[in-house]
Amino acid sequence: MKRNAGHDYTLRSLQSILGVSRRVLSGLIDAGFVQPMRGKRNELRFTFQDVVLLRTAFQLQSSKIPSRKILRALGKLKAELPAELPLSGIRITAVGDAIAVRTGDDQWDATSGQHFLDFEVAPVKGDVAFLDATPRTLKSRTQQADEWVALAEQLTSTDVLGAEQAYRKALTLSPDPHYLAYINLGVLLCEAETRCEDALSVFDQALQNFPNDALLHFNRAVVLEELKRYDAATAAYEKSLALDETHADAHFNLARLSEIRGDKQGLLRHLNAYRRLGG
Template identity: 80%
Template sequence: MTKRNSSHDYSLRSLQSLLGVSKRVLTGLIDAGFVQPTRGRRNELRFTFQDVVVLRTAFQLQSAKIASRKILRALAKLKAELPEELPLSGIRITAVGDSVAVKTGLAQWDAVSGQHLLDFEVAPIKGDVAFLDSTPRNLKSREQQADEWFALGEQLTGTDVVGEEQAYRKVLELAPSPHYSAYTNLGVLLCEAETRCEEALSVFDRALEHFPDDALLHFNRAIALEELKHCDAAAAAYERCIELDPTHADAHFNLARLSDIRGDTQGLVRHLSAYRRLSG
């Protein structure tokens, strides 16, 4: 399997889908100099996650009638602070009158002048844009950073698969102790891709080294094994799930189905009866 280039993972078409704007609008923002995309193997435009954030912000501020020149100056200052990886939540950019304002917690200031603003009314913009947390990363514990990456992964669920995966992998890298939810969410995410079930199985196997008696991990591992056509191993994993949690109805149902496929009539009846009892 070819490893994806996570630094330039977005095409012009994917940007249109993410931002919900036309190609003409996007081209106008690019021509205005808000971002400098690279070129892919076929000379197509490729964008980083930072580009996505900047373009989304520029579009929203333009919609709020902020002058393009003022947006460019504001974003030029902030873009230098964007990380090469996915940003953490914290700073929000909004329109205040004809100014671009940055807000972090209770503090808020003009993005161009740096002047602090007090009690301003924020013009309505569809969706705030998350940038960097105001606290420098080197002053945060690994646990705090891992928690923020996990929160970001959950926020990206269903909207940015690449970003979601990267966030959960960052959690596993940073967390000072095994992070059960990051293992679970990453494994499920990979398994949903269908072609990445081997990777999902590896994630569940690593998780089970830390949480060997967790029924849900054995259940998810069984699903990955089924997708890979390892029916006997999947059945054993479902059995282990039920051993740990006899009330796991879905494990009984899946095991009944596998029993039917394997010609195990007794197993089919036993597990189907258990499923009906538990789900009734």
Template identity: 75%
Template sequence: MKRRNASHDYSLRSLQSILGVSRRVLSGLIDAGFVQPSRGRRNELRFTFRDVVLLRTAFQLQSAKIASRKILRALARLKAELPEELPLTGIRITAVGDSVVVKTGESQWDATSGQLLLDLEVAPVKGEVAFLDAAPRNIVGREKQTEEWFALAEELTDTDVIGAEQAYKKVLELSPIPHYDAYNNLGVLLCEVGMKYDEALSVFDRALEHFPEDALLHFNRAVALEELERYDAAVQAYERCIELNPTHADAHFNIARLSEIRGDKQSLLRHLSAYRRLSR
């Protein structure tokens, strides 16, 4: 993944794009002393990752009508807690009053109580800094946030399972339409990494309410049932998968295994034969 270093490598223009605010607003935040950018070779303003986060936080607190002196105190504490670079797992910033807290790793997903003035995740989405607000206001915002949360979930899968799980759940919460990949990926993640088979089964059941004719969802649901030792139900789910996709070799193989466990020799031979034929 492309990573930015701790040097002053954000221009004013890139900052506008990242933060989604006008040049006038940015200039006002800088003039208020919320950050102290350096100067580049051509005397242009340059900003660090910390500056980006501080400005985003200052803008949101200012929008919440917090007094500048309180914002400055909060930002001083925030700056002391911020890492020089954005971790792969991202960070979460919350603010209650003028108390600002940075959370990393598993703690970033902890529930936060109180009247939040600020609650956002800062994440490396597709190699860039992305600010993921908790509650986008319209459909376009929800669609954009859905894409960003999904990208984050995929990137976190290998480094932060809890973060990936929460990000996929955020996709399902935000997406204006049922999100097939988020349902499937979350269910698989819960099974393969988290060993949360009951929860995975619930995810696949919800997914099948929206995608009842999808063979892969039926197959993955069967795997969850098998892990829960609900073998009869697992066989039924594998059989439904085969009805929808007769060439699904693994479904035949898994039924053969379960047939052996259940002592059903006829089913064992039939599905093992189908598996061998399809695997040639």
């Protein structure tokens, strides 16, 4: 998904995207590295180009490059940057005050030597996500998958669709079934309420790879309960308890399901077990 070109980013969203403090961002802006616009409420608004320029300025400044050289380098970078993030993403490398920009198979101002600036701007559901990186060719697929999971965890509270895509990217990249990506993606989709069927599909896939994981069976039971498939949910909770008899929440949820089904004996049995386990 492509963004409409424009001043789509606020100062707060830049803090989240770049992972730097408001003070640092204000210093970069005051130094003239970007010229943001003012929004309807007089708030600062930034373009995609501004986001990349600020990240680059921060990296170069951290490497003790003089401001005049940074400004010259950013002038070259800005001239080469597209107005919006392409689906292929962007890779930026730099040596001295020369900057190489790569998008897809195209590259401008290619340089060689010791790279001190190396990051990727990845497309995640139309948002901007940075991946500080060793050159990708030197990274294993497992490392790449772990990076996407870490990115997804960062996006969960601000961009659910972006987090979903990042988890799915991790599952695609990982040479082995990625347990954390499966379980987090399933929970993310279940919390969306309207995505419970998708969550169930994720947990079903995960259980093909981790059939004896009690937490996966428990989470699958929660989804089935949300879908009002009470018999299937009961069976899934019982499977979870068969694998981990100390799971108090499974007993509590089974007590609730027993009450729904009019099973007073089951209600008391599971409530007592829940209490014994300190619930």
